[in-house]
Amino acid sequence: MDLSRVAAHEATAVTGEAREAAVLAPVLTRDGDAHVLFTKRAEDLTDHPGQMSFPGGGREPEDEGLLATALREADEEVGLRADEVEVVGRLDDIRTVTDYQVRPFVGRIPDREYVPCDREVAEIAVLPVAGLTDRGNYESERRDHPHYGEIRLHYLHVGGYTVWGATANMLVQLLELTTDWECPPEPDRVVGRGSDPVE
Numbered sequence: 001m002d003l004s005r006v007a008a009h010e011a012t013a014v015t016g017e018a019r020e021a022a023v024l025a026p027v028l029t030r031d032g033d034a035h036v037l038f039t040k041r042a043e044d045l046t047d048h049p050g051q052m053s054f055p056g057g058g059r060e061p062e063d064e065g066l067l068a069t070a071l072r073e074a075d076e077e078v079g080l081r082a083d084e085v086e087v088v089g090r091l092d093d094i095r096t097v098t099d100y101q102v103r104p105f106v107g108r109i110p111d112r113e114y115v116p117c118d119r120e121v122a123e124i125a126v127l128p129v130a131g132l133t134d135r136g137n138y139e140s141e142r143r144d145h146p147h148y149g150e151i152r153l154h155y156l157h158v159g160g161y162t163v164w165g166a167t168a169n170m171l172v173q174l175l176e177l178t179t180d181w182e183c184p185p186e187p188d189r190v191v192g193r194g195s196d197p198v199e
Helices: 004-008 066-078 165-178
Strands: 019-030 033-041 056-058 086-090 100-108 121-128 138-145 149-158 161-164 189-191
Touching: 004 086, 004 165, 019 066, 019 121, 019 165, 033 066, 033 161, 033 165, 056 066, 056 100, 066 100, 066 121, 100 165, 121 161, 149 165, 161 165
Parallel strands: 019 100, 138 189
Antiparallel strands: 019 033, 019 056, 033 121, 086 100, 138 149, 149 161
16 A cells, blocks of 8 residues: 555545544554454444444544544544554545544554454454455445435445445545555446435
């Protein structure tokens, strides 16, 4: 992964949503290969139960900015201290169906054991970039979103985990910026109205 491309990226901002949030996309090197750390959300949560996510959450009044939010949440969720993170830049802001505007930061972190430290986190998964960029592990669909119109949902299946939803949107941009992987121009399928809710 060439993270210098993230540093050079002029990220777009989103405004107007009810709540602000931030996440950290943590990248580490394990056995000479790039990996990305994810959390798996607990099944009993109201928002996005069981989904794969980057460490992060809503901005608190004491946070000096959204980067502080991302670093605080990473510490709370997986025990990643702020002084361990080399922040290299950020990706484009995104909107979520839960009325958040989310700012994704990208950072290098040490390859060490991380453990869930928060009741919201059921599991930590460190997935290889080689698997995330394997075309055989990717699929997507086009859906008609009730608020945002026609959208494309990405699904990346690696190591028994599936990254999808807002996290997959951020991951796709990260992979396109830092590797030779390109999102296929057309989705694998089109899903009509009345199907499962879009996360």
